[in-house]
Amino acid sequence: MNLYELLKRCPVTPIENISLPRYLMGSFRRKNISLYNGLSDEKTIVYWFQSKSFSIDLRLSDPVTTPISERQGWVGDTIWDDENKLLSWHIQHSYQPRIQWPEPAKLFPIGNSVLEFSPSGAYVEDWRQQSSSGIFCGLRLLQAEHVATQQKFAMDGGLIIAGEHLAYVQSRLPLIQKQFENISDLNDAIENKRIKPSFVESYQVSIALSGPTIQFSTQSHLVNTLLQLDNFETDSVGNITQITEIEGENYRLYFSLDIYHPDFQFNRQTSTTTCAQQWLQQESTHLLKNATIIK
Numbered sequence: 001m002n003l004y005e006l007l008k009r010c011p012v013t014p015i016e017n018i019s020l021p022r023y024l025m026g027s028f029r030r031k032n033i034s035l036y037n038g039l040s041d042e043k044t045i046v047y048w049f050q051s052k053s054f055s056i057d058l059r060l061s062d063p064v065t066t067p068i069s070e071r072q073g074w075v076g077d078t079i080w081d082d083e084n085k086l087l088s089w090h091i092q093h094s095y096q097p098r099i100q101w102p103e104p105a106k107l108f109p110i111g112n113s114v115l116e117f118s119p120s121g122a123y124v125e126d127w128r129q130q131s132s133s134g135i136f137c138g139l140r141l142l143q144a145e146h147v148a149t150q151q152k153f154a155m156d157g158g159l160i161i162a163g164e165h166l167a168y169v170q171s172r173l174p175l176i177q178k179q180f181e182n183i184s185d186l187n188d189a190i191e192n193k194r195i196k197p198s199f200v201e202s203y204q205v206s207i208a209l210s211g212p213t214i215q216f217s218t219q220s221h222l223v224n225t226l227l228q229l230d231n232f233e234t235d236s237v238g239n240i241t242q243i244t245e246i247e248g249e250n251y252r253l254y255f256s257l258d259i260y261h262p263d264f265q266f267n268r269q270t271s272t273t274t275c276a277q278q279w280l281q282q283e284s285t286h287l288l289k290n291a292t293i294i295k
Contacts, residue, residue: 001230001231001232001233002229002230002232003159003229003230003232003242004135004229006232006233006234006240007135007137007260007262008262009234010257010260011260012260012261012262013052013257013259013260013261015261015264018052018259019080019082020050020052020053020078020080021080021109022267023109023114023267023270024050024087024107024114025050025051025052025136025162025264025266025267026049026050026129026130026131026136026162026163026266026267027047027048027049027050027129027130027131027160027162027163027165027167028047028048028049028050028114028127028128028129028130029046029047029127029128029130029295030044030046030047030048030125030126030127030128031113031126031127031128031294032125032126033046033123033124033125033126034123034124034125034126035122035123036121036122036123043061044059044060044061045058045059045060045061045062045063045216046058046059046060046125047167047207047216048127049160049162049165049167049207050078050160051078051137051138051140051158051160051258051259052078052138052258052259053077053078053138053140053258053259054075054076054077054078054138054140054158054258055075055076055078055089056073056074056075056158056160056167056168056169056205057072057073057074057075057076057205058072058073058167058205058206058207058216058217058218059071059072059073060072060216060218063215063216063223064220064223067187068186068190068197068200068201069186069187069189069190069200070186070187071095071096071201071218072094072095072096072100073094073095073169073203073204073205073218074089074091074093074094074095074096074169074205075091075094075141075156075157075158075169075171075205076089076090076091076092076094077089077090077091081104084106085106085107085108086104086105086106086107086119087104087105087107088104088105092156092171093156093171093172093177093180093203094203095200095203095205095218096186097180097183097184097185097186098184103118103119103120103122104119105117105118106118106119109267109270110270111268111269111270112128112129112267112268112269112293112294112295113126113127113128113129114127114129115127128294128295129266129267129268129295130162130163130165130209130295131162131163131164131165131266132163132265132266132268133163133263133264133265133266134162134163134164134263134264135161135163135260135261135262135263135264136161136162136163136259136260136261136264136266137159137160137161137257137259137260137261138158138159138160138161138257138258138259138260139158139159139160139240139255139256139257139258140157140158140255140256140258141155141156141157141158141159141169141170141171141253141254141255142154142155142239142254142255142256143155143253143254144246144251144252144253144254145251145252145254146249146250146251147243147249147250147251147252148249148250153174154174155170155171155173155174155253156169156171157169157170157171157204157253158255158258159255162264162266163264163266164209164210164211165207165208165209165210166207166208166212166227167205167206167207167208168204168205168206168208168227169204169205169206170203170204170246170253171203172199172202172203173202173246173247176199176202179195179199180195180199183195186200201218201219201220202219202247203218204217204218204219204222205217205218206218206219206222206227208226208227212226212227212229213225213226213227214226214227228242228244231243231244235254239254239255239256240254240255240256240257241253241254241255242255
């Protein structure tokens with residue numbers, strides 16, 4: 001069954017019971033990172049998708065030619081500190097063998113952007129909401145089963161649908177991931193033949209914008225192919241499953257439903273005071289003359 005057909009049978013998640021701020025949910029493109037040393041970067045491809053309880057992140061210096069050892073991508077449990085407005089993540093495994101972004105995020109929403117300040121002052125990131133409205137769904141990958149042997153094992157990953165945009169993560173098979181235990185530098189490990197490049201690349205993070213066609217991925221051969229949204233079912237205990245092929249073998253993936261809403265309105269504006277609205281209107285000749293929506 002196609003995933004969109006299956007979702008029509010799923011219960012709608014009550015939005016009012018979610019502790020994570022609504023302005024963090026959806027799909028975001030990093031417009032800019034400003035560093036403490038005065039340098040800024042507006043070219044690196046960075047996307048962040050946020051479900052109710054987990055995040056998906058992809059970072060590529062170039063759409064196609066980013067070296068295998070320099071790609072970044074992960075899925076992680078979201079930890080929200082409401083008192084201090086800090087977002088952090090618990091990441092079990094990622095594409096890279098080390099945590100490259102160790103600080104929590106201090107977040108401030110304004111308009112269609114979320115500004116992320118590192119508590120140390122190392123950087124500020126400007127994230128732009130890409131989604132407007134539509135299906136909002138988060139499926140968290142929990143485990144996989146080798147179909148032929150019926151052997152089950154833990155596997156990390158997830159799928160987020162935010163309107164017309166999708167993100168998918170699938171971790172490495174356990175026997176492959178075990179070979180990364182004593183590796184901290186991918187480039188060094190590949191050059192010294194301690195790890196196969198194909199093993200590194202087998203951690204998949206893929207982003208599809210405006211439909212299921214993949215635009216960016218840690219697996220470059222997947223670019224311009226379709227995300228696999230067929231062969232979904234629900235099992236007897238309510239898990240969502242999918243039959244898929246990994247390394248030439250058939251596996252059944254087991255997902256839990258993190259969130260589902262058939263017509264979610266993603267935040268693209270923020271509130272302000274009446275005085276501020278009057279000021280903007282009064283100064284609109286100057287302030288709005290060249291203003292436009294930047295995503």
